[in-house]
Amino acid sequence: MVSSVINVDDLSASYQKNKVLNDVSFEVKEGTITAIVGPNGAGKSTLIKTMLGLHPKLTGNVSFWDSPFKTAKKKIGYVPQRGSVDWDFPTDALDVVTMGLYGKIGWFRIPSKKDKEKAMNALKKMGMESYAHRQISQLSGGQQQRVFLARALAQDAELYFMDEPLAGVDASTEKAIMTILKELKSNGKTVLVVHHDLQTVPEYFDHVLFLNKKVYAHGETEEVFTKDNIATTYGGDMQWVGKGDQYVIQSTSH
């Protein structure tokens, strides 16, 4: 039996008085790769932040390997939305990747040579080693995304949360990132990815979570990735661009 890595029970969260997550419950099994889909403003980023204790929850419970986030955090890696940081910050790619290791380095110590090597290896994996000492504002959007991915790899976590890692990247970066995600999965890691391109969901992910304030459907891609579920989750916000059996959907609020 595959054990469950994440247990979310009755989770709700709000910004001031605006409830953006309502009674969200789901369970994620080890070694799976799950797409979190839903329209803009559905609360996908908020869900991740709330699960990681970055945003306060109103009700409910989240546990990782049957223990609270605090005890599990060393095994969890997080890739925020690319726009969430200031890319003009005076630092280079290698340094950003090294930051992924800060939790393990401990107080009053600076990154060792070994840490730097680890970070460099992660950059290599993302095909970014020649950009290691480039200032981060001088990287393209796709390269910045690769740096973020490399940082998560350096963390060497068991469970990864990634917020739109494929947003605004070209085909080759997308391929590179997906190769890494598949590799993580085959190494028994668990990955949750906020994803916008419905077309590629069946190809990339084995599980899907439909989210729009609440969970509309969750399960194995073959079972739950249906027109019906897509339509109810996206509501009036979407229009079909029918192409036979293909799911080609445009979210009008995009």
Next chain:
Amino acid sequence: MSYSMWIILTASLVGLSCGLIGVFLILRKQAMMADGISHTVLLGIVLAYMVTQEVSGPAMLIGGIFAGILTAFLVQTLSSLKVRHDASLGIVFTSLFAIGVILISTSVGNVHLDVKHALMGEITFIPFTTMDIPLIGSIPKATALLLLVLLVVIFFIVAFYKEWKITSFDAALAASLGIPVIFFHYLFMTLVSVTTVASFDAVGAILVVAMLITPAAAAYLWTDKLIVMLFLSGGFGVLSAIIGYWIATWLDTSISGSMALATGCIFFVTFLLSPKHGLISRLVRPAELREEQEA
């Protein structure tokens, strides 16, 4: 040491501490917070005076820390109650400052504190109030306080260097790694407060903002490395102090005002010359390269 040497040393200490702290103010996008705290520490100083009945360094520091944390806390609270962040800051710092002004002009007004002094500072009087420190000898009180604060600032920057870096760059990642982001926010505000309080006597509340922001803003334009930015900013702060003293002697005018003017000059020169963002490097760069960069 001669009278003018003490003044230059004191001014340089202000430049150095403010320059170092300023780097993180800029990178954490909290320049406005410095403006706020520079005003609200006045309240802290007045309260400290009312409690202890004397103008002593340690009491002022504690008062300043209290005011700084109170400011940060109130701004945070108001923001979380749906008030816009900039508005919260405006409300909190003017209110606390007003309380400070009222207290000064009623209960303690005629004694050692006056508003003009607090706002403008008076570095020329600093060498007259001295204290004895074992081994070093007689040294102006304000200078000793600044030296202490500089050591504290350097200690915290060095001890938590990687924490400052990650909480400034990516607070969400820091929090997910278990680094106490809120704690570092308040610790930082405390450092801003003590730096401001210690600089008060020398440059006053208004000009301390210039010392906090301008050298760091200039340093930001010269480099891509945090560590270099820290050295540059501290260096610019000291340079401003020296140039400022020189201008003041030359024109026979306010030293603190001249120091602030010097930071402005350094920023202006930076703006013209800096390799990456400077006006001149933009003008002399060949057109194709420029297009490539802007594309």
